[in-house]
Amino acid sequence: MGKSEVVPMPIHKQDSLYAGCKGAAFSLVDPVEEDEEYLEIPADMQLFENQVAGHMIKGKQYGMIKHKGTVLKPITKPKCGQREVEFYEEVSKASDETRRELKDFVPKYFGTVKVPIKGTEIDCIVLEDLTKHYKEPCVMDIKIGRRTWDPTATYEKIVNEEAKYQDSKRDLAFCIPGFQVYQIYNNQLAKFDKNYGKTLNKDTVPLALKTFLNAETSPPCRSLIVQFLASLWRIQMWARKQRTYHFYSSSLLLVYDARRLRELRKTDPKPILKLQRSTSLYRPLSLAVLNNEKISTGFSGQLTKEGPILRTPTSPTKLKQFDDYVAKNRSNNVWQKSIRTLKRTHSFQNDYDKDMQSKRQDYTYILDELCTEQKSELWATVKMIDFAHAFPAEKYQIDNNYLEGINNLIRLFEELLVESE
Numbered sequence: 252m253g254k255s256e257v258v259p260m261p262i263h264k265q266d267s268l269y270a271g272c273k274g275a276a277f278s279l280v281d282p283v284e285e286d287e288e289y290l291e292i293p294a295d296m297q298l299f300e301n302q303v304a305g306h307m308i309k310g311k312q313y314g315m316i317k318h319k320g321t322v323l324k325p326i327t328k329p330k331c332g333q334r335e336v337e338f339y340e341e342v343s344k345a346s347d348e349t350r351r352e353l354k355d356f357v358p359k360y361f362g363t364v365k366v367p368i369k370g371t372e373i374d375c376i377v378l379e380d381l382t383k384h385y386k387e388p389c390v391m392d393i394k395i396g397r398r399t400w401d402p403t404a405t406y407e408k409i410v411n412e413e414a415k416y417q418d419s420k421r422d423l424a425f426c427i428p429g430f431q432v433y434q435i436y437n438n439q440l441a442k443f444d445k446n447y448g449k450t451l452n453k454d455t456v457p458l459a460l461k462t463f464l465n466a467e468t469s470p471p472c473r474s475l476i477v478q479f480l481a482s483l484w485r486i487q488m489w490a491r492k493q494r495t496y497h498f499y500s501s502s503l504l505l506v507y508d509a510r511r512l513r514e515l516r517k518t519d520p521k522p523i524l525k526l527q528r529s530t531s532l533y534r535p536l537s538l539a540v541l542n543n544e545k546i547s548t549g550f551s552g553q554l555t556k557e558g559p560i561l562r563t564p565t566s567p568t569k570l571k572q573f574d575d576y577v578a579k580n581r582s583n584n585v586w587q588k589s590i591r592t593l594k595r596t597h598s599f600q601n602d603y604d605k606d607m608q609s610k611r612q613d614y615t616y617i618l619d620e621l622c623t624e625q626k627s628e629l630w631a632t633v634k635m636i637d638f639a640h641a642f643p644a645e646k647y648q649i650d651n652n653y654l655e656g657i658n659n660l661i662r663l664f665e666e667l668l669v670e671s672e
């Protein structure tokens with residue numbers, strides 16, 4: 252068990268069916284029935300090659316279908332389908348604040364459509380294709396929650412669910428049913444399936460994240476981590492207060508463009524600024540090493556269960572020393588600017604909720620700064636997907652099952668931020 256497939260990949264992916272990863276698409280279909288004819292879907296639709304988890308084509312199950320910038324999710328289980336459609340309908344109407352905010356965290360919803368598949372009309376949910384703008388889409392499906400069965404689950408379903416991804420769910424409150432990565436170091440597309448995901452535990456999940464982030468042989472890319480964290484923090488903020496939904500077996504889909512990472516690595520000079528940390532991010536992270544000299548950043552990196560809170564800034568004199576030092580050594584230093592911005596935007600208040608509101612806009616600014624100095628658009632995102640088991644919140648309670656998974660994932664990404672450059 253392990254990596255499901257590694258397929259030689261032309262760097263420039265074309266738009267035609269499976270171009271650039273034809274072999275990889277084989278994992279979505281039965282090997283003897285892989286040709287497009289077998290699918291018997293309209294000519295302007297294709298099997299969605301960037302699907303990394305979930306139901307694949309097998310018997311009466313169908314995988315995701317790609318159609319003009321959207322993905323079509325076939326409804327094969329009526330109850331699950333109905334719940335998911337109702338969920339998207341409610342959210343798209345967004346009659347209250349919770350749903351208005353949530354709308355931003357889920358793929359755009361375009362209703363349902365009947366698609367003739369193998370001669371039968373199948374209802375499909377039409378969603379924005381979250382990979383559509385990316386040249387080399389790296390995609391990871393992270394199923395959130397220790398409990399993945401809903402309140403209507405049968406005994407058999409509960410037993411089945413409890414038997415899967417045991418270590419990862421027990422220790423992290425999430426699991427990884429699949430991911431794909433365009434590996435920069437060898438120009439190959441690698442796909443990791445649920446069999447690999449089921450072997451993961453708290454010690455190996457961080458390694459799987461690094462593999463996904465193209466950070467097996469080099470430190471993770473800071474701008475990439477920041478982009479993911481920015482999305483994750485917003486979802487966390489929402490999940491901390493919402494009492495409308497309880498999600499079971501729902502996922503976060505992490506998507507980024509390896510092409511942009513490749514470009515960044517090519518154009519970026521050798522990193523000269525590295526963060527030093529001893530063991531845990533929960534300790535102050537106050538030293539940076541710039542050209543082998545230790546200097547105070549004032550950026551604590553200190554985090555609480557409540558989220559990313561930074562400690563009191565160091566004295567203005569120390570900050571000035573740092574700025575002067577960096578200015579002398581490297582003009583237009585992105586890290587330096589981000590530290591300054593973080594100092595300003597986080598303002599070190601304890602009133603986290605209030606602080607977060609004002610930070611949203613600042614994040615955009617930080618992200619712009621961090622992503623690249625030439626292009627400002629983002630190239631990584633996180634969205635919530637799969638609402639086949641979205642239920643009204645029981646007793647108006649917080650969805651702690653979901654929140655805990657998000658918190659743990661964020662903690663791992665924050666640790667990666669410390670390692671990043």
Ligand SMILES: Nc1ncnc2c1ncn2[C@@H]1O[C@H](COP(=O)(O)OP(=O)(O)OP(=O)(O)O)[C@@H](O)[C@H]1O
Pocket residue numbers: 301302303304305306307315322324358378379380381382390392500502504636637638639
């Ligand atoms: N909007 C989207 N854009 C791009 N890819 C998507 C989108 N929605 C889903 N996918 C892809 O399809 C996969 C399966 O999606 P989803 O979890 O909704 O299906 P499912 O069959 O209900 O899954 P499960 O078997 O876990 O219940 C995801 O892992 C992802 O790779």
Ligand SMILES: O=P(O)(O)O[C@@H]1[C@H](O)[C@H](O)[C@@H](OP(=O)(O)O)[C@H](OP(=O)(O)O)[C@H]1O
Pocket residue numbers: 328331399412415428445500639640
């Ligand atoms: O990760 P695995 O091992 O593929 O396990 C599947 C996963 O839990 C799916 O969420 C579930 O579909 P639903 O969410 O629709 O229940 C499916 O049930 P199924 O086998 O009954 O389709 C499971 O087999």
